[in-house]
Amino acid sequence: MATHEEITGSLQAFGEGYQKNKKLKIMNKDWDRVILIKAADVDSQHTLILKNGELTVTEGTPAGDPDLVVTADSETLADLFYGDITPTEPYMNGTLVIKGSEDDIVRLDFISLMIWGE
Amino acid sequence: MKRVVSVSLGSSGRDHKVQVELLGEQFEIERLGMDGDFDRALAKLQELDGQVDAIGLGGIDVYVYAGNKKYAFKDGLKLMETVKKTPVVDGSGLKNTLERETVNYLLRETNYLNKDTRVLMVSAVDRFGMAQAFTTAGCDVTFGDLIFAAGIPYPIKTLEELEEMAGKLLPEMTKLPFHMLYPTGKKQESRDEEKAKKYAQYYRDADVIAGDFHFIKRYLPDNLNGQIIITNTTTAADVEFLRQSGASRLVTTTPVFEGRSFGTNVMEGVLVALLGKPWEEVTPEDYMDLIERLEFKPRIIDMAS
8 A cells, every 4th residue: 555645655756757858748638637546545645737738736626627536545646646557557457547538548558658658 | 162251350341241152262351340348259259269260359459569569469469368279360461461571562653652752651560560561661650659549749850769669669669458549339430529630730731641540540631632541441431532532543462352451460361361371380481472363452442533
């Protein structure tokens, strides 16, 4: 089980990976989204906000309704955002649940692979 | 009579059956759409296994390529591995030969393609041979793989960048359900209105639009301005649709039987049945030799006439 602080750390690493990738910022200029990240086994919630290609990470829930809700156990979330695992497999086996449109799910998968992919 | 059947994840509205004679052999060629129902496709493949001379897998890619790397879609492999006795193909073997040759034919025999001709390839990893041929010809190519498969408005402009992206994305994205990346079933019959508007400029900026017809059709904007379309799997209704949309010419890479250009999976199935040897042993040279003997040439339809 990962702690809230570990998930925060993983999301900060994810955010830093995003900031370093100029191409990714260009690619996401059209994709303004609010994403809620929820751990299923510990009290931990974070919000990712994508606006004009920029990504910000905050602790807690968003002010309004999120466009996407990502839920998994704390260990999976920390592994995922640290890039130790890719989202595809946990998504396919149901460990990672993403609520949102199919296009948005593909897009989130894409961002993760662009940051951590081979 | 040899029988070749294509089992497609696409719409059954496009089903078709023809009889043709090729190199003295009678062929019955049939396409069966499964309306996006994966389990129905698995059952149909099991039913046909051992009963026909070759099976094509349509509406899905098994193998895609970028540079020297080959990637396999998990869903496609699952379908392919269901078939134990009959040779089963997805068209990727033939695409590399036939579609590269189509570009070379157009360069040799027409003035449609020149250095700097602006080409939009709606997707290139499923037609890497064609992508290389356009690039070698000096065309100004936009690879739309991210735009049309992933909804990311980022045009890829070089084969090197395409290979780099493919290396990062495809090892994982090929594990996703195929319908998340490609229009299957009923989606093949309708246009994505929002994206057709959003991506219209990529179509209108091009002189030539090439690649998978279902991608081309799903995002086709209202008014083209005389573009040449290079594709296959078009029906007579599709030809009329393209004419109405403002395309100037349609070039189909596979032969037309009874007004219908079949998919490369069907034609690869026919060639494998003619060769009569295991698919694993078939070489690009075998395909080239047969294509020449069959006198397969791209078909060009002038939309103005």
